[in-house]
Amino acid sequence: MANLASTEFLSDVEPPLVVFDPSKVHWDDTADVVIVGFGGAGAAAAIQARELGADVIALDRFNGGGATAYSGGVTYAGATRYQKEAGYEDSADNMYRYLSQEGAPVSPETLRRFCEGSNGDLEWLEAQGVPFNGKAYPEKTTYPPEGFFLYFSGNEKVPSYKKNAAPAPRGHRAVGPGFTGAVHFHALRNAALSKGTRLIPHSPVRRLVTAQDGTVIGVEISQVPESARPQHDALYSGVTPMKPFAGAKQEEAIKRCAIFEREHSERKLVSARGGVILSAGGFVFNLEMVRKHRPVYAKVFRSIMRLGSMGCDGSGIDLGRSAGGATALMDNFYIGRSIAPPVGFVRGVMVDQDGNRFLNEDAYNGFLGKAIGDLPGDGKAWLILDRKAFFASLKQCLFPGKGMYLYTLPSLLNILFGGTRFAFRLNGLAKRCKLQPLSLQRSIQANNQAAASGVDPFGKSPDNIRALTQGPYFAINMDLSNKFTISMLFSLGGLTVNEQTGNVTRPDGTAIRGLYAAGRSAVGLCSTAYMSGMSIADTVFSGRRAAQDAARQKSPVKDKAIA
Structure with a gap:
């Protein structure tokens, strides 16, 4: 056996272990298909592989669920x-x-x-x-x-x-109260286990095992013993993605967990006769990886909610890279900035740090967030409203109707504590917001002309175009660095894959035998333009695709007897 030369990893991943004769390796366990990461994509892959008759082992750094269990449970x-x-x-x-x-x-x-x-x-x-x-x-x-x-x-x-x-x-x-990602995942978890998937939890994968020709034939795990798992679970709970203002505490929990895993683990080898499927999520909770690909998001991490689990650490992507896999679109992120409800916000005008309008305010929230994140000046923007639109929005925030407080509360907090400015004239508002007065005047005039004609150059629906003519005027702070905007973030790029099989591919497009990727570990359907429901839909599409091919490849490996 030999170790490949080291490469740059920003997660806790090592170069592959190269095996010269698989029959002389002591494998601690073996299966037809080995799945790394038991979240939405991993569970879908496990079920599909079992339905095709393959023996399946699913490995998870914690106890399964990943980002899917924390999500809204929406399938497109x-x-x-x-x-x-x-x-x-x-x-x-x-x-x-x-x-x-x-x-x-x-x-x-x-x-x-x-x-x-x-x-x-x-x-x-x-x-x-x-x-x-x-x-x-x-x-x-x-x-x-x-x-x-x-x-x-x-x-x-x-x-x-x-x-x-x-x-x-x-x-x-998915039907249920609140965010229903947990409903979606637990149904898949129960189905996978009832169909015979063997789940090995608390077992982060540290490196791949390959044959001399580069074929992936297994993995090496760093398993936390059962006696230490309650502590491991407690560390995992230190990252709760839907909790605002928690960025610094989350980073501390991530560091403590990495130390704990190094001090409480045992190395084991697991072989895969058909293939290894990497479905370990993205990398939003790897701040160094975020900083490498989108520095502005790392800079404002304390002001945003990163969506995912502690397991979204980029290790699945790095494992693929360690075997020669290529990556793409690593600088693409979903950054959600919701401004509706209240509906009145959609009828305002969003301007950049100079006072120029730059987007369609009723576009999908991921488009709004990305447009703000792409602005110069680390994502500085203001939403301009006149008196009528502002007080209509405030009323909706205060009295949103049954079941809607959860969705209007962030906007209300931003109005009250996010640095809202107002002035009786636009010139005065520009001064208070440090905008260019002429640019702001032109932006509002263009909006008012669009309201009169019913045609907006940015493509806003005629139902949402309103003239802003009644002072005082208000500016709602939409900066990325404003913690009261409740921006949401997760990564979209990952390993490149063969679109027919799900095999991880090299920079030249050739497939790596025995290695697959699915979900947010891979470039997928929504890696360039995301809308709600596409990520879970892609976990099913890509997870099932990888499992179908891996299950067909289950050529026998002459394993040494497992002790």
């Missing part, structure tokens, strides 16, 4: 019976025409295959026990309120998109 799908129940007509072709406008890092053929299979994937999820419902919420929202489980989760209703694809709600939220 078209031509479903739930849409029909709600009175909406949709088709795979209509869905394809919409998603084609959003842009995807996959081929048109792969995107069409996803659209044509999305209803089947949803029904497959339902067969595993994930509950869905057709109660639709028709208004613009980041997430449907309690009692609603189908909604417009992207830009479907934006006029420029409506020209080429009829709007249809495709965000299918």
Whole structure:
């Protein structure tokens, strides 16, 4: 056996162990398919591989769940019976025409295959026990309120998109109270285990095991003993993604957990006859990796909510790189900036640090966040409202209606504590916000002209264009560094894969035998343009794809007897 030369890793990953004769290696365990990371993608892969008759071991750094268990539990799908129940007509072709406008890092053929299979994937999820419902919420929202489980989760209703694809709600939220990612995951977990998947928890994978020709034949884990697992779980709970203002404490928990794992672990080897599937999430909780690819997000990490689990540390991506895998779109992130509800905010004008309008305010929240994050000056922006729009927004925040307080509270906190400015004239507002007065005047004048004509150059829906003419004028602070904006972040880039099989590919496009990637460890359907529900939909699409190919590859490995 030999170790490959070291490369640059920003996670706790080592170069592969090269095995000259697999039959002379003591394997502590073996399976047809070995899955690294038991979240949404890993669980989907495990179920699919078991349905094809493969023996499956799923490894997880903690106890499973990953980012999926913390998520909203939304699956993006078209031509479903739930849409029909709600009175909406949709088709795979209509869905394809919409998603084609959003842009995807996959081929048109792969995107069409996803659209044509999305209803089947949803029904497959339902067969595993994930509950869905057709109660639709028709208004613009980041997430449907309690009692609603189908909604417009992207830009479907934006006029420029409506020209080429009829709007249809495709965000299918798993049924349950609050964020229902845990409902989605636990249904898959139970299905995977009941079908015979062997879950080995508290076992971070430190390196791959390869044959001399580079084929991946197994992994080496660093297993935490059972007696130390309660402490390990307690450290894991130190990262709760939906808790605002917790960035510094999360970093401390991450450091303590890394030290704990180094002091309390035992190395073991697990072989894979068919393949290893990397489904260990993205890297939003690896601050050094974020800093390398998007420095501005690392700079403001204390002011944003990073979505994921402590396991989203980039180790899955680094494991793939260690075997020669290429990465792409590593500087792409979902950064969500929700301004609706209240609806009145959508009718304002968003301007940059100079006072120039730069986006369509009723676009999907991920587009808003990305546009702000791409601005010079580390993402500085203001939302301009006149008296009527401001007080209408404030009223909606204070009296949002049943089940909506969770969604209006962030905007209310931002109004009260985020540094809101006001002045009776635009020139005075520009001075208080350090904007260029002429630029701000032009931005508001252009908006008022769009309100009169009903045509907005940025593509805002006519229903949401309002003239801003009544002083005093207000500016809501939308800076990335403003902790009261409650920005949400996770990574989208990852390992490149063969779109037919899910195999990790090298920079020259050739596939690495025995190695697959799925979910946020890989470049996927939503790695260039994200909208709610696409990440979970991609975990199912990519997880099942990788499992189908890996299960077919289960050539026998002559393992030494397992003690």
